[in-house]
Amino acid sequence: MADTNIALNKTSTASGYVLPYEPSRAVNGTISPTSRWLCNTVPANMVVDLGATYIITATAVKHMGSAGWENPNFNMCDYSLQGSNNNVNWVTIYSVVNNSLSSDLRSVLCAFRYVRLSVTKGLRVNPQYASVVELEIYGHAPNANLSALAISSGALSPTFNSNTLAYTAPKVPYGTSSVVVSATAADPTAMIKVNGVVMTGGQSTVYLNVGVNTINVQVTALDGVTTKNYTISVEREQGAILSNLAISSGTLEPAFSSEHLNYTTQNVLYDTATVTVTPTTNIPGCTITVNGNAATSGQPSPVNLNVGDNTISIVVTNGADLQTYTIAVKRESSLYLDKVNLLYTGNRFSYSNVVNMNHTTLSYTTSVDEKASQVTITPIGEDSGVSITITSNGSSQTVASGVSSSAIPLQNVVSTVSLVVSKTGVTGTKNYTLTIKKV
CATH class of the missing domain: 2.60.40 (Immunoglobulin-like)
Structure with missing residues (x-):
């Protein structure tokens, strides 16, 4: 953006001047010994009304030395440049002490309508006199336009134009939880906010809710007043999800x-x-x-x-x-027994018996010959990896599924045998009771 001298031929006033060297001569674009502002009382000031608030990017104070007067004696020593938007409250843009330059050129960045040159020590040859050949203020009108706008989910509709404010982006699938918005201000001094957050590096990540999302892109010029609001509507699909x-x-x-x-x-x-x-x-x-x-x-x-x-x-x-x-x-694995094989011996005989089991019964009764003196028990688990602890007559032994116990004496007419089934890594146990009766 090319900046011009926005003070040129603008209305100017001063705390005082010596005729014919009125302040308007210092903003007429002419560099000559007679085209200047001259005041014979210091402190002194000269005010230029730019007519509106402008973005100011550079200034030039051209002293009498720039028009052929002796350098540096006819240049002003101490002064400051100030800005205001109401011609009442002033902000110092910069101050100069003991100046010797015939042309004081500076880069600045601010936004004001009024510019005041305030002199506290005038010409070196006569500090009570203030004089400046030309006061130049370079800048441009506030601009809150975007020069580019894009979104990572696809092309905007309609095609971007700085004067078009509302856009639609393509739908995104549910799995796309965020998009990246890229924006460039036409005036680099302007600030961009995306959904209220200042954009840095020209990009902002925006997180999306399911459904239609409105992304607000606000551009604010350096004056803090000039704004423009762009919107992008993007829909995140509901997808296929459980709640x-x-x-x-x-x-x-x-x-x-x-x-x-x-x-x-x-x-x-x-x-x-x-x-x-x-x-x-x-x-x-x-x-x-x-x-x-x-x-x-x-x-x-x-x-x-x-x-x-x-x-x-x-x-x-x-x-x-x-x-x-x-x-x-x-x-988990089964702790149930499928069956129990029994072998009874006594008085030179042996008999076998099988007790078949089910999931609903944990207590069983079987009969043996009255002459039986001992029994061996072989428990068979539904899961071959179980262990069975067999207890009778106060004595316990543990066998694996399909392995016979040692002999268990049958001392009484009725003997009770406890079988506790367990397995490593499986919760709890199954507790069976087997009652053996001699008949």
């Missing part, structure tokens, strides 16, 4: 979040052959399957479990969008 997920066997780990897809839960006992899974979605039109079977949002769906590791798959579909959640659940 909640629960399982009857316990608590999901980690705690449910729509963004998290994979979960575990506590082990379930062997007796828990079925669990229910309750998936919920708040998105109309979504379909849900649990292990391939259709499910209803908010309603429990039964899932049969195998012994060991199980993966329950919950698939949510919404049009072309698909999301799969999983729950890993382990069903």
Whole structure:
């Protein structure tokens, strides 16, 4: 942006002047000995009304030395340049002490309507006289336009134009939780805010809610008054997500979040052959399957479990969008006995017997010949990895599934045998009671 002398031929006043050297001669663009402002009383000041607030980027104070007078004696010594927007309250832009230059050129950056040259020590040859050949103020009108605007999700509609304020960006899938907005101000001195946050480096990351999002891009010129508001509307699709997920066997780990897809839960006992899974979605039109079977949002769906590791798959579909959640659940091994083989001996005879077992009964009774004096027990577990602790007559022994115990004396007409089934890594035990009667 090319800046011009915005003080040229603007209205100027002064605290005093010597005719014909009125202040307007110092803003007429002419460099000559007779084209200057001259005041014979210091302190003195000269004020230029720019007519409106401008962005000021440079200034030039051209002293009498620049018009051929003796240098540096006819240059002013001490002065300051000040700015105001109401001609009452002044801000010092810069101050100069003991100047010797014939032309004082400076880069600045500020925004004012009024500019005042305030002299506290005048010409070197006569400090009570203030004189300046030309006061030049360079700048431009406040500009809150953008020169470029883009979004990472795709091309804006309509095509960007600095005078068009409202745009639409392409839809983004649910998985796109943020976009990057890029913007360039036509005036580099302007400030850009995106959704109220100052943009740095020409880009801002904006996080998106599900549904339509309005991104506000506000440009404020350096004057702090001139603004322009651009908007970008971008829709984040609802996607295929759950709003909640629960399982009857316990608590999901980690705690449910729509963004998290994979979960575990506590082990379930062997007796828990079925669990229910309750998936919920708040998105109309979504379909849900649990292990391939259709499910209803908010309603429990039964899932049969195998012994060991199980993966329950919950698939949510919404049009072309698909999301799969999983729950890993382990069903523990069986602690049930399938049967107990018994071998009775006594008085030079032996007999065998089999006690078949079921899941609903833990106490069993079997009969032996009255002459039987001892028995060996061989427990068979549904899971071959179990251990069985056999206790009778105050004595205990532990055997593996399918392994016979040592002989157990049958001292009484009725003997009671305890069989406690356990397995490492499996919760609890199964406690059986076997009553042996001599008949």
